[in-house]
Amino acid sequence: MARPATLTKSEMASMRSSVEALRKQRRWTDMAELQTKMLRSNEQTLGNEHPDTLALMHDLAITYSNGKNPRNAAQIFQPLYNTRRKLLGPEHKTTLTTMHYLAATYTDLGRLNEAQALHRELLLIRRRLLGNDNVETLRTMQYLAVTCGNMGQLTHARDLYEEMLPIRRRKLGEEHDATVLVMSNLAVTYTDLRQFIEAEALHREVLTIRRRLKEKKILKLSEQCTTLQ
Numbered sequence: 001m002a003r004p005a006t007l008t009k010s011e012m013a014s015m016r017s018s019v020e021a022l023r024k025q026r027r028w029t030d031m032a033e034l035q036t037k038m039l040r041s042n043e044q045t046l047g048n049e050h051p052d053t054l055a056l057m058h059d060l061a062i063t064y065s066n067g068k069n070p071r072n073a074a075q076i077f078q079p080l081y082n083t084r085r086k087l088l089g090p091e092h093k094t095t096l097t098t099m100h101y102l103a104a105t106y107t108d109l110g111r112l113n114e115a116q117a118l119h120r121e122l123l124l125i126r127r128r129l130l131g132n133d134n135v136e137t138l139r140t141m142q143y144l145a146v147t148c149g150n151m152g153q154l155t156h157a158r159d160l161y162e163e164m165l166p167i168r169r170r171k172l173g174e175e176h177d178a179t180v181l182v183m184s185n186l187a188v189t190y191t192d193l194r195q196f197i198e199a200e201a202l203h204r205e206v207l208t209i210r211r212r213l214k215e216k217k218i219l220k221l222s223e224q225c226t227t228l229q
Contacts, residue, residue: 007041028067035060049083058098065101070108077102091125096136104143112151119144133167138178145185154193161186175209183209 007015015034022031039060042053057080064073081102084095103118123144126137145160161182168179183206190199 005037005041006044007038012038012041026066028063028069031063032060032067032069032072035063049087054080054083058101061101061105065105065108070105074102074105074109077105091129096122096125100140100143107143107147107150112147116144116147116151119147132163133171138164138167142182149185149189149192154189158186158189158193161189175213180206180209 015038019031019034019038022034035056039053039056042050042056046053057076061073061076061080064070064076077098081095081098084092084098088095099118099122103115103122106112106115106118119140123137123140126134126140130137141160141164145157145164148154148160149157164182165179165186168176168182172179174180183202187199187202187206190196190202
């Protein structure tokens, strides 16, 4: 079997430009084809564990994810996570980012037990390193809560949403999209748990906020039209 062709620096630069152009057009399959050629070239010239090679692996996996091809994405994220964990350590920021994407990819594949295990481990690390109020910690909590909900573990999902909501309110305000999303998810979880009083109260609050935001948007558009006249 022939070895993949190695690319010159100018060829790599040209391919990078082509990849960016394809990204803007959302041509994920064509992007993946070019990125694969770049990756194979780097593996030949720099080795499998070189930072540039690992960065290309990450980019290719993201392209597969964007192209709704989680199976191929997982086949890259899995060895990438193992390599970064070995080289950088389990708590390095880059390792944790790859861990997040691998867990999300497992979710897309329906491998919920594996996704949940990674999200739980990631949450423990981020709580310890960053604190409960950090945006990355909260994002991991959100993903874990959704995964628990999808697995029918509604009590666990509820507990996570209840922990998140006051933090989101305090840090972002009640009208922020992230806050409203947590409120809405918690309301649905209350309904599934037959906590109908709590569910109704939250649903009403979400509806009030969304109406208020819609009115603000209409008022802003009206003011812009008046300014243009």
